[in-house]
Amino acid sequence: xxxxFGRQQSILIADVKVDNNPVDIFxxxxxxxxxxxxxxxxxxxxxxxxxxxxxxxxxxxxxxxxHTHAAMSLLRGYADDMILQDWLSQKIWPLEAHLTPAxxxxxxxxxxxxxxxxxxxxFNDMYFMMEEAAKAVTEAGxxxxxxxxFIDLFDAGKREAECKATENLIRSIRSLNNPRISxxxxxxxxxxxxxxxxxxxxxxxAQEKIGIHIxxxxxxxxxxxCVAQHGKxxxxxxxxxxxxxxxxxxxxxxxxDEAECTLLGKRGVSASHNPSSNMKLATNRAMPYHWxxxxxxxxxxxxxxxxxxxxxxxxxxxxxxxxxxxxxxxxPTILPAPDALLMAATNGAKALGLxxxxxxxxxxxxxxxxxTKISCNTPLHNTASNLIYSCSGSAVETTICNGAVLMLERxxxxxMEILAGAAKAAADLVKRAQxxxx
Amino acid sequence: xxxxFGRQQSILIADVKVDNNPVDIFxxxxxxxxxxxxxxxxxxxxxxxxxxxxxxxxxxxxxxxxHTHAAMSLLRGYADDMILQDWLSQKIWPLEAHLTPAxxxxxxxxxxxxxxxxxxxxFNDMYFMMEEAAKAVTEAGxxxxxxxxFIDLFDAGKREAECKATENLIRSIRSLNNPRISxxxxxxxxxxxxxxxxxxxxxxxAQEKIGIHIxxxxxxxxxxxCVAQHGKxxxxxxxxxxxxxxxxxxxxxxxxDEAECTLLGKRGVSASHNPSSNMKLATNRAMPYHWxxxxxxxxxxxxxxxxxxxxxxxxxxxxxxxxxxxxxxxxPTILPAPDALLMAATNGAKALGLxxxxxxxxxxxxxxxxxTKISCNTPLHNTASNLIYSCSGSAVETTICNGAVLMLERxxxxxMEILAGAAKAAADLVKRAQxxxx
Numbered sequence: 001x002x003x004x005f006g007r008q009q010s011i012l013i014a015d016v017k018v019d020n021n022p023v024d025i026f027x028x029x030x031x032x033x034x035x036x037x038x039x040x041x042x043x044x045x046x047x048x049x050x051x052x053x054x055x056x057x058x059x060x061x062x063x064x065x066x067h068t069h070a071a072m073s074l075l076r077g078y079a080d081d082m083i084l085q086d087w088l089s090q091k092i093w094p095l096e097a098h099l100t101p102a103x104x105x106x107x108x109x110x111x112x113x114x115x116x117x118x119x120x121x122x123f124n125d126m127y128f129m130m131e132e133a134a135k136a137v138t139e140a141g142x143x144x145x146x147x148x149x150f151i152d153l154f155d156a157g158k159r160e161a162e163c164k165a166t167e168n169l170i171r172s173i174r175s176l177n178n179p180r181i182s183x184x185x186x187x188x189x190x191x192x193x194x195x196x197x198x199x200x201x202x203x204x205x206a207q208e209k210i211g212i213h214i215x216x217x218x219x220x221x222x223x224x225x226c227v228a229q230h231g232k233x234x235x236x237x238x239x240x241x242x243x244x245x246x247x248x249x250x251x252x253x254x255x256x257d258e259a260e261c262t263l264l265g266k267r268g269v270s271a272s273h274n275p276s277s278n279m280k281l282a283t284n285r286a287m288p289y290h291w292x293x294x295x296x297x298x299x300x301x302x303x304x305x306x307x308x309x310x311x312x313x314x315x316x317x318x319x320x321x322x323x324x325x326x327x328x329x330x331x332p333t334i335l336p337a338p339d340a341l342l343m344a345a346t347n348g349a350k351a352l353g354l355x356x357x358x359x360x361x362x363x364x365x366x367x368x369x370x371x372t373k374i375s376c377n378t379p380l381h382n383t384a385s386n387l388i389y390s391c392s393g394s395a396v397e398t399t400i401c402n403g404a405v406l407m408l409e410r411x412x413x414x415x416m417e418i419l420a421g422a423a424k425a426a427a428d429l430v431k432r433a434q435x436x437x438x
Numbered sequence: 439x440x441x442x443f444g445r446q447q448s449i450l451i452a453d454v455k456v457d458n459n460p461v462d463i464f465x466x467x468x469x470x471x472x473x474x475x476x477x478x479x480x481x482x483x484x485x486x487x488x489x490x491x492x493x494x495x496x497x498x499x500x501x502x503x504x505h506t507h508a509a510m511s512l513l514r515g516y517a518d519d520m521i522l523q524d525w526l527s528q529k530i531w532p533l534e535a536h537l538t539p540a541x542x543x544x545x546x547x548x549x550x551x552x553x554x555x556x557x558x559x560x561f562n563d564m565y566f567m568m569e570e571a572a573k574a575v576t577e578a579g580x581x582x583x584x585x586x587x588f589i590d591l592f593d594a595g596k597r598e599a600e601c602k603a604t605e606n607l608i609r610s611i612r613s614l615n616n617p618r619i620s621x622x623x624x625x626x627x628x629x630x631x632x633x634x635x636x637x638x639x640x641x642x643x644a645q646e647k648i649g650i651h652i653x654x655x656x657x658x659x660x661x662x663x664c665v666a667q668h669g670k671x672x673x674x675x676x677x678x679x680x681x682x683x684x685x686x687x688x689x690x691x692x693x694x695d696e697a698e699c700t701l702l703g704k705r706g707v708s709a710s711h712n713p714s715s716n717m718k719l720a721t722n723r724a725m726p727y728h729w730x731x732x733x734x735x736x737x738x739x740x741x742x743x744x745x746x747x748x749x750x751x752x753x754x755x756x757x758x759x760x761x762x763x764x765x766x767x768x769x770p771t772i773l774p775a776p777d778a779l780l781m782a783a784t785n786g787a788k789a790l791g792l793x794x795x796x797x798x799x800x801x802x803x804x805x806x807x808x809x810t811k812i813s814c815n816t817p818l819h820n821t822a823s824n825l826i827y828s829c830s831g832s833a834v835e836t837t838i839c840n841g842a843v844l845m846l847e848r849x850x851x852x853x854m855e856i857l858a859g860a861a862k863a864a865a866d867l868v869k870r871a872q873x874x875x876x
Contacts, residue, residue, distance in 0.1 A: 076817060077817070077819045077820040077828060080774070080775055080827060081775060083771065113813055117813060276757075276761060279762065280770065281770055282764045282769055283765075306828070309827065310823065310828040311828045316754070316830065320758070322718075323718050324717065326717060326719075327716070327718075327720055330720050332520060332718065332719050333521065337518055337519060375548060375857065378548060378860055378861050379514060379860065379861050379865065380861070381513075381514070382516070382518070386514065386748070389718070389749070390515060390749045392754065394832030419816045422817065426816075426817030430819065
């Protein structure tokens with residue numbers, strides 16, 4: 001049975017719903033969608049290597065998580081309910097100081113497992129030892145855009161090292177020659193990267209035609225410090241450095257003002273909303289979704305890392321986004337369910353430059369099936385409402401990425417081994433940190 | 439296999455964790471907890487009618503949902519993303535006008551199923567045709583406190599009818615003689631019930647020694663109208679009517695000021711926080727958890743009905759509560775995970791006057807088992823953090839109420855029939871409403 005997993009083959013997915021229409025889907029053995037429609041099962045039954053009975057499930061494009069730090073799943077629940085600075089300096093950084101490449105591998109394995117289990121097929125990652133992350137992603141079968149977190153702390157020597165590390169990662173990722181994995185440049189934030197560092201990142205990304213992944217305007221302090229130092233808020237400052245491009249994913253964006261949103265729209269930037277993380281860390285403001293979308297920026301969705309969320313369930317995140325937008329901006333009509341669903345899939349694919357995020361003939365088969373034989377989809381008055389407000393990722397039955405089946409009827413090969421490996425790595429990490437001389 | 443479900447029998451639950459200690463639990467055949475501890479399996483193995491292998495799961499008291507309208511699950515997703523008044527007048531009320539007793543039965547069946555599936559063993563319900571709700575609860579095997587939504591719209595004639603309906607429900611519930619089901623008085627809110635109606639409810643509840651279930655201070659308009667009409671905000675006005683008692687569950691409580699919180703504390707009122715509903719409907723303020731708990735009120739948790747949430751997952755709701763409190767009150771240390779867990783179980787049981795909400799020898803066996811062989815509990819640095827921030831109700835494997843197994847390894851007998859019955863009732867309801875003359 002395991003040989004149906006993880007490889008491209010022709011697949012007939014029978015009896016699913018797309019946009020409320022009962023259809024079948026045929027996946028070619030090159031990983032693309034061959035046909036979608038009523039009666040496709042009759043036309044293609046003989047041709048399929050594998051037949052999946054959808055049993056009336058909702059077929060959706062796989063979700064795209066546009067901001068996370070996958071390996072941080074090893075730190076899930078290690079420290080919560082703390083002030084941001086204490087949390088970082090007393091808990092997260094001391095533990096991260098003991099992280100090994102094997103830890104990054106196991107943390108990323110665990111995160112990929114969780115993403116597959118909850119319907120996410122692609123993610124935008126920023127961390128370090130990213131060659132290990134790439135190994136985990138290769139094995140898991142999903143898509144990732146991997147960036148090394150570039151932090152020069154305004155030091156010229158350190159900047160050189162970070163440029164080198166960034167160049168090395170790009171080279172390493174390219175050498176994998178894996179169409180599911182891309183590299184991006186990852187300048188961490190304006191408060192950790194010098195102007196010269198930001199400019200180098202912008203130029204290097206343009207030259208290499210790759211993405212930029214950066215934290216923008218997460219806290220009020222970031223904005224007030226930026227205005228004090230540069231005489232302008234983060235967005236125009238980043239624009240001066242060349243960072244705002246259609247290849248840029250700006251994570252958080254909580255404190256952008258209306259003019260900054262207009263600038264992001266003008267530059268075609270993708271703005272990754274991370275509502276759970278922002279609420280948990282009390283950022284005190286929600287990303288201005290309405291200004292960003294009116295300005296033509298690309299609003300998308302991310303979970304942030306598991307140390308500050310603490311899971312990777314994009315269905316849960318989409319609900320939290322829809323609720324937080326309504327609550328903070330005081331209007332129950334903001335971010336209706338269909339738009340939240342777009343953010344989670346289509347807009348996310350656009351943010352990462354992926355040819356996915358839609359179910360269309362010729363597009364890569366990144367398909368998830370969400371059960372309708374489950375209380376969260378009963379009754380089924382409105383598909384988008386149920387998906388956003390009622391379901392969690394646990395309603396996903398089947399996950400297919402690039403034509404390969406990664407989960408079928410909630411079964412993922414090797415799940416228990418990944419859980420055990422990650423649990424052991426996390427326990428060993430904490431022990432190393434505890435045993436280390438203070 | 440089905441004969442292990444839904445009846446009291448002696449049960450040995452082996453290999454679970456309680457407060458981070460590995461233990462076994464023995465449940466007596468009268469539905470109470472007989473023993474908890476290491477080695478209990480050796481002592482009781484021969485005596486148990488049923489042995490459940492916990493496989494390292496976390497054993498918790500079953501959760502208690504302190505504010506919902508269970509039958510509204512039939513309206514799940516029927517209308518969302520609208521202004522409150524339009525939502526009620528254009529969508530919800532016109533559909534509710536066509537509800538039949540059978541609809542209330544099927545809606546409550548569906549909700550009970552969803553609660554069992556997500557670890558909730560007791561709920562506080564307010565709706566109408568509650569005899570049908572009682573029938574559904576009896577069959578499901580969980581606990582409920584049922585109240586008829588008393589709405590006199592300031593009309594004396596209607597008040598008489600509502601008093602009669604309330605008295606009838608109490609009589610009907612008592613005649614069931616089901617220890618899992620209680621009745622409460624359900625004055626809907628200060629803007630739908632006259633002062634005389636509120637006073638009657640308070641006196642009747644005191645005389646019958648039963649609970650009071652009421653919506654309090656959900657919107658700012660409720661407060662400003664109350665001040666304009668009565669010269670005081672809702673809490674002291676309700677206190678004048680005798681409504682604030684230790685048997686009272688006040689739902690929402692978003693707009694209470696600090697003095698009102700002190701009054702609720704003094705009167706021993708339970709305040710049911712409903713964060714998802716409040717965010718979705720843009721109430722613009724979060725229940726002041728910190729003032730209420732400092733004042734000695736009993737903060738507990740509710741999902742509200744599925745027309746405004748849109749599910750009954752108390753794990754999800756507890757996370758949303760912990761996030762919203764931090765975000766709105768701008769302090770990441772407010773409502774830490776252990777306190778959110780208390781709200782969801784122990785405080786909820788106290789709110790409904792149930793002898794449950796804890797795992798203790800002699801207490802009724804209301805026990806849920808949450809898997810640890812799952813990504814949301816991997817790694818397991820901190821149990822409370824994982825349960826609140828990482829897990830959803832889908833991590834619950836086994837649900838036991840009053841010593842009866844209601845779900846085992848996520849199996850619930852008759853699940854598909856309940857889903858089908860509820861789906862049909864919902865579709866028929868919408869059709870009746872559409873076919874009705876305008």
